[in-house]
Amino acid sequence: MSKKCDVCGKAPIKAAKLTFSHKQIVHTQEPNLQSVKVNVNGTVKRIKVCTSCLRAGKVQKAV
Numbered sequence: 001m002s003k004k005c006d007v008c009g010k011a012p013i014k015a016a017k018l019t020f021s022h023k024q025i026v027h028t029q030e031p032n033l034q035s036v037k038v039n040v041n042g043t044v045k046r047i048k049v050c051t052s053c054l055r056a057g058k059v060q061k062a063v
Helices: 051-056
Strands: 012-020 026-027 031-041 045-049
Touching: 031 051, 045 051
Parallel strands: none
Antiparallel strands: 012 026, 031 045
């Protein structure tokens, strides 16, 4: 199962926290993905879309 937006391609990134004692803690920041039914070329498909693409109106939801 991929953690990647099917519209814009947004994927997890690695980020580092630096503590007061300069220990580096590496963790991943994952995009907020939602599984949505979408009209694609007249057919209904279920794809993973990030919430920024949903709010921007880049996909047409199926009813």
